[in-house]
Amino acid sequence: MMSTRSSVLLTVVTVTLATGPIRAAEALILPQTLEREGQHHLAALEYRRLALGETDAPHAGRWYWLAAHAYAAGNDWPLAGRMLDQAEDLAPLELAVPLSWLRAEQALAERDWASAEFYFESLGHAADAAAWREVAHRGRAAARLYRGDIAGAGLGLEGEPLEAVENYAAGRNRKPWVGGLLGLVPGLGYGYSGETGNALRSLFLNSLFIWGLVETAEDDQWAVFSVLAFAEFTWYSGSIYGGIDAAHRYNQRRLDQAVKRIRGESRPRPSPVLVPVLTLRFDF
Amino acid sequence: MEPTRTPTTRRRPGHAGRGAATLLLATLVAWSAQGSGKAADALSLAEALAAEGQWSLAGAECRRVLLGVPDTATAGRARLLAARAQARRPDAGAAAVAALEELWRNADLDTEIRCAAAVEWGRLWAAEAPREAGDALNFAYFQTRDTATFHQAGRALFALLRKNRALRREQPLAWQTLQSCRGTWPADSMAVRPPSTRFTWQTLPGRLIGGFYRRQIGPAIGMRCELHPSCSAYLLEACQAHGLLGFSLLADRLVREPSVAAAREQTVTLPDGRTRTADPLRAHDFWMGATP
CATH class of the missing domain: 1.25.40 (Serine Threonine Protein Phosphatase 5, Tetratricopeptide repeat)
Incomplete structure (x- = not known):
């Protein structure tokens, strides 16, 4: 029969070992709280810590994927990319679908439209769930639209996303060179792209400084004149540049609005309950 | 008559103690x-x-x-x-x-x-x-x-x-x-300056004016810019990337500032807790191709 001391010791060891998973579950509370508070970098750091303490490769890969997701939420795509590399090394097959999705999002954020299209297509091929395929189709359409392939963007879409592509195709872009040319008359370049407030401010500032130039020239105040001339040259060149940039902004806004409609408001997000068994929820 | 003893394997004295000690040692090592x-x-x-x-x-x-x-x-x-x-x-x-x-x-x-x-x-x-x-x-x-x-x-x-x-x-x-x-020796970060700090004559006016504002005027009047990066930082960045054209970008930025700040489309929280509206340079020069 085992002595009382030994029994106590064994009980202590058993309890110590058994509390391991409980501690792991407790460790999850911190990164999730940090994510809720918007402290994505700190949350990612906690996930990385959990990954380093993990002996099972696929589980460690999932932690790295969650770190990538947290970095992505904090708009730090280079670090998100590094974490995705780690996750891909550790669990390439288990995480094929979420990896493709986050890679595609990274490519979109980094304006690498060709890669984004490739990853969304990979996602469409790898995913079994209809929700994932929907994400893939919409994402691929967005990437194609950004690339300027309007006809290709509509392929495989239906309903609201298709309507968004058609509306975009029917609309008209502003021509940057026209904006620049109109910008020779201060304010008109902004006005061409519908930025009335900016147009009025540009007109007012240019008029004010030109008036100042005339007044100082009449009074032979050449030192002040040269300072004002430098400032007026800046405002005037700014008006031309602004006319071009406003046209680009207008076109970009139109494109972004179309993409927003195509992709919908919601994105997949990891389940906070089932981590590290990675489950993604959709809210279409 | 003396009762006969059943032969049993008696434990040697101290066996349980040694086992417990071994277990304790193993636990400590594992710990x-x-x-x-x-x-x-x-x-x-x-x-x-x-x-x-x-x-x-x-x-x-x-x-x-x-x-x-x-x-x-x-x-x-x-x-x-x-x-x-x-x-x-x-x-x-x-x-x-x-x-x-x-x-x-x-x-x-x-x-x-x-x-x-x-x-x-x-x-x-x-x-x-x-x-x-x-x-x-x-x-x-x-x-x-x-x-x-x-x-x-x-x-x-x-x-x-x-x-x-x-x-x-x-x-x-x-x-x-x-x-x-x-x-x-290989060229590394200790020897080569990062491109963002490389000096050229085209960046000089922007550096002088932006630097003067940041050192002499900014501290006196406080941070007033509603946008992030601030207009002086934007000028420095623009001059670094596009030379003298940076002044045109600054003029455009100053004209746009009230409407961008009012729209508050994308906000940034600074390390000191203040919130600003994001208006990065790349949103206004992406159409020029890659930033040098």
């Missing part, structure tokens, strides 16, 4: 291994963060390592990394220098840790005390077996001796060695 494993994990994380340039977080991780039960080697690496992180803080002062000096002069520590600390300390201290810095860099240059540390020590020592003729005369061997092998 300590778990502790040092955790310390090693935290140190790996700290080193990864340092490699990513997140020095502040790397420093915090090192503190976590040192609060645990690290073995001597892990503790030495953690102390070195913590000191390096401290040296990279904007308010790095005497504490960082003292920590690095303590590390490189500590003969009980691993030579590689001492060499790395000596390079860092020598670079920090080169302007203040060139002779002591020279000693530290000499130590690192001749003692290290790590290629990266060797190159860094060589570069720093070469820069120090080139500036200081008296030191050069005192260390003819080091100077001769450095001159003969400097052609083999």
Whole structure:
């Protein structure tokens, strides 16, 4: 029969070992709280810590994927990319679908439209769930639209996303060179792209400084004149540049609005309950 | 009649006690291994963060390592990394220098840790005390077996001796060695300035005006810009990327500022807790192609 001391010791060891998973579950509370508070970098750091303490490769890969997701939420795509590399090394097959999705999002954020299209297509091929395929189709359409392939963007879409592509195709872009040319008359370049407030401010500032130039020239105040001339040259060149940039902004806004409609408001997000068994929820 | 004893295998006295002691020992070993494993994990994380340039977080991780039960080697690496992180803080002062000096002069520590600390300390201290810095860099240059540390020590020592003729005369061997092998050093971040700080004549007016505003006017009137980056930072960035065209970009920015600030489409929270509207340069020059 085992002595009382030994029994106590064994009980202590058993309890110590058994509390391991409980501690792991407790460790999850911190990164999730940090994510809720918007402290994505700190949350990612906690996930990385959990990954380093993990002996099972696929589980460690999932932690790295969650770190990538947290970095992505904090708009730090280079670090998100590094974490995705780690996750891909550790669990390439288990995480094929979420990896493709986050890679595609990274490519979109980094304006690498060709890669984004490739990853969304990979996602469409790898995913079994209809929700994932929907994400893939919409994402691929967005990437194609950004690339300027309007006809290709509509392929495989239906309903609201298709309507968004058609509306975009029917609309008209502003021509940057026209904006620049109109910008020779201060304010008109902004006005061409519908930025009335900016147009009025540009007109007012240019008029004010030109008036100042005339007044100082009449009074032979050449030192002040040269300072004002430098400032007026800046405002005037700014008006031309602004006319071009406003046209680009207008076109970009139109494109972004179309993409927003195509992709919908919601994105997949990891389940906070089932981590590290990675489950993604959709809210279409 | 005496009762017959049933033959039983009697335990030797003290058997249970020894078993318990063995179990206790095994538990302690496992516990300590778990502790040092955790310390090693935290140190790996700290080193990864340092490699990513997140020095502040790397420093915090090192503190976590040192609060645990690290073995001597892990503790030495953690102390070195913590000191390096401290040296990279904007308010790095005497504490960082003292920590690095303590590390490189500590003969009980691993030579590689001492060499790395000596390079860092020598670079920090080169302007203040060139002779002591020279000693530290000499130590690192001749003692290290790590290629990266060797190159860094060589570069720093070469820069120090080139500036200081008296030191050069005192260390003819080091100077001769450095001159003969400097052609083999790889170009690294210590030698090449990042493109963002490269000087050209086209960036000069922007630097002068932006720098004057930031040093002389900004502190007096406080941060008034509603956008992030601030207009002076935007000018510097624009001039760095596009030369004199940066002024046109600034004029456009000043005209747009009220409407962008009012729209508050994308906000940024600054480290001091204030919220600003994001208006980065790349949103206005993406159509010009890649930023140089």
